[in-house]
Amino acid sequence: MGLAQGHGAAGRAAPLIAVHHPDAARAMQLAAAVAANGYRVELLPSSGAGLQSWRDGCFDLLMLNPFHGRPDPIEFIHLARSIAARRPLLVLSDRDALTDRMAALRGGADDAIGWTDNLPEVLARMSGLVRRSRLAAGQLGCDELRIDLIDRRVERAGRLIRLPLREFDLLANLARVPDRPISHAALLKAVWRIDFDPGTNRVAVHMSRLRAKIDRNFAWPMLTTVKGRGYALRSRPA
Known part of the structure; x- marks a missing residue:
């Protein structure tokens, strides 16, 4: 569920924040506050309904409360860490408890805070996490592939590859979660800001063009189609 379609400087889309809280009212409170601050928001469904939408998400930061009504919060934090991959994970607690914050940090969170009376x-x-992540993510690496997100520059094995905007954005989203498939719908949303399937093959067309530049005349293909699941960027030869 997207709640905001903000844009930053030069018309660039604002960062997308994925939010999960088991309590629907609190989830909406968090999402509304995030959207009011100029970010795009995606409300994630209960993990009990499956995690495919979590894994498919092309979000910039994952924010969630793993403590509310869960007997296994640490296990859930580990799971959230694996889903977030290189992206920041902010863990919230409905109480200002040192034990919760320490558990979250030990479980792999980038930051943790008691939030109920402390939204600002x-x-x-x-x-801060998004800003630092974007600075750190100025360089993405995957085996012999290097992506400079600031200058929008791509190299493979030291060879410069020039990409237009859409192809660059496709590649960058795949590179943030190497070896993990991203669905057609998730890429439409992340790259074209489309929340529905327009019935076109635009993703396939751009992926074909991207493959021709990233894989052609190199030792092994990095871009792959995962049947029924989408596309992935391989970090190593199959």
Whole structure:
């Protein structure tokens, strides 16, 4: 569920924040606050309904409360860490408890905070994590592939590859979660900001063009189609 379609400087889409809280009212409260601060928001469904939408998400930061009503919060934090991959994970607790914050940090969270009466600090920490992540993510690497997100420059095995905007954005989204398939729908949403299937083959067309530039005349193909699941960027030869 997208709640905001914000745009940053030069018309670039604002960062997308994935939010999960088991309590629907609190989830909406968090999402509304995030959207009011100029970010796009995706409300993630209960993990009990399956995690495919979590894994498919092309979000910039994952924010969730793993403590509310869960007997296994640490296990859920580990799971969230694996889903977030290289992206920031901000763990919230409905209480200001040192034990919760320490458990979250030990479980792999990038930051943790008690949030119920402290939304301004939550938003400040979220913004800080996104900002630092974007700076750190100025360079993405996957085997012999190097992507400079600031200058929008791509190299493979030291060879410069020039890409137009859409192809670059496709590649960058795949590179953030190497070896993990991203669905057609998720790529439409991340690259074209489309929340529905327009019935076109635009993703396939752009992927074909991207493959011709990233894989042709190299030792092994990095871009692969995963049947029934989407596309993935391989980090090593099959």
